[in-house]
Amino acid sequence: MSGTYLGMPAFPAAAKEAVGNETLRANLRHATHTIRDKRAKAVAELDDWMLLREAGKRIKDHTLRHLDRYLVQLEESVTAAGGVVHWAADAAEANRIVAELVKATGESEVVKVKSMATQEIGLNEALEAEGISAYETDLAELIVQLGDDRPSHILVPAIHKNRGEIRDIFRDRMGAWGRAAPEGLSDTPGELAEAARLHLREKFLRAKVGVSGANFMVAETGTLVVFESEGNGRMCLTLPETLISVVGIEKVVPSWRDLEVFLQTLPRSSTAERMNPYTTMWTGTHDTDGPSTFHLVLLDNGRTATLADEVGRQALRCIRCSACLNVCPVYERAGGHAYGSVYPGPIGAILSPQLRGTGSEIDASLPYASSLCGACYEVCPVAIDIPEVLVHLRERVADQGGKGHRLEKAAMKAAGWVFDHPRVLAAGEKAASRTRRLHPSRLPGAGAWTNTRDLPKLPPEPFRDWWKKNRAQDRGKGARPAGSGTQGRDAHGPGVGGPNSDDRKDSGT
């Protein structure tokens, strides 16, 4: 995975910077609290939420267990419907395929729908190196692109910018990318959105090539699905002559009917709406309606490695709703940038170190960017046991020989950051004790693919106390730091990251 931002400090350093930034923190607090409250209401409307959640989890687990079969079936269906399927083992190969496809059209610009997969592989930069301009068309992505910035949240990537900053970016930068911002642009969201509409409309109307990701791909029919709000997705998916979709292999689901589960759980978990304004479903090419050429690039880039880990593979169930970010006390303080990848928050903390490996300081520190309060697991619409995977990955970092020791030290600095910010932790523990009674001790099929595993228990002793005690000891003795390895796992309660007889899996748009 080529998505590690260069010069990225490890989590603690980056987080410290964010904590010092009042604007960022206020924006994040407002955003995360607002969305999480709305989400709770949207979810409460459905009496059968827990059954939908369990069905979603099992659909994904089943698919991952037979991923080879479903990908081959998907390839057949897409091909039969007029599409062309490509396979990319890593970021470089995916970028090369897309660049060649664009060049073959004779075009030098593409319009893009927000897509985490293409951010993960650094597609825009790769296309730029080939002389192709890639224009982001989601409003937040446009703000990030014009500001030469990085996204900080899965759903609202520019949430770290306030309206004044956005106005300045539009005023100063839009002209260089196309239609300039109107004279005297104010900083009201309505006017800023209007400026974006005018700026982008010009691009949509002339675009010949669109690039997207997808939220789901249906093996039996070859249908791809994109959920969105602004209509930029519909523009990019229907107006160009050529459409290229880059999609992680874990996005496939077996049947058309499976969508009925995610069409209910994704919007409510993500934007906290009963349904997002627009969802587009297409199957290959459709005569005179929409692109006449459709390419699907199936992306591995670390996903098969993630699939091989029996605990960590559940991260591949992720449908990128971002609910776990909005309840995470550490994300709220640290901000999205501290996670050093396109996947911030709790899901980033378990996904990035698996997709990229734990060889770098940032990736080794990510599993420690958590108080293990369990709020992320509670809200996850596909029941990913994020705390369990975090503990498992801490163990992996601790077990790395040689440079592992250095990485582990960096990682422990991240943990130290978390625990030296008592408010972060207090918030986490409060959330945990609130949800504790909701933790069934056993849920059929929880965590792994078998029915045999107990749910991880929440630590009987507050994790912070335990950690302080152990860290103090470790400092005294120079022994293995707490929070890593079996010592740490046992010390804070049975079950967390406990025995598990299975493989694992992952996910993404």
Added chain:
Amino acid sequence: MNTGSGSRERILARIRTAVADAPDAPEVVRDYLDTHTPEDRVVELLAENLADYRAIVHRAGTEELPGLIGRLLAERGARTVLVPPLLPPSWLSATPAEITRVEDDVDATARELDAVDSVVTGCALAVAETGTLVLDAAPDQGRRRITLVPDHHICVVRTADQVVGSVPQAMPRLDPTRPLTWISGPSATSDIELDRVEGVHGPRTLEVILLAE
């Protein structure tokens, strides 16, 4: 062209190795509800949820429909209206003659479409619980682009046979080989400080007529 055929085999082999020792996954159980809404509530709920997401909801019988459509177009100040290939002819029979009918021409460019003020269509079905219209590009709806580029969309829903309660009830009635667009209110963004702004790129005004025949 590079279709990455070497990678195809490599990825499939990696998957097989990765899950080789994994036990089978538990069966998918569909014990979630087929619907959350009693049959006799669906049309009311659809109207409520459409309005909640800022669609403008109207009701009409067969008799009033042409007059209502004509009035909505006139009030909007539309000078041109896009007409899908097989829109029931009566629907536009009371639309003022000075509002020009524009056929969907396959060769029309997106820029030409952008000059059209309004579009009138039917739909494939509507989902009450989510306040959603689903279009499937049938001849009374036309190609996807005609309901995307104009800024004003009037969509007619036949309440007798086009409204379902829930998403699970919608799925078997939809044909995935057709291009499908699910529309729940006009486009919106909350990207700036989470302040909701209605109407970004799709039609900024969505009017829905619930037609009781």
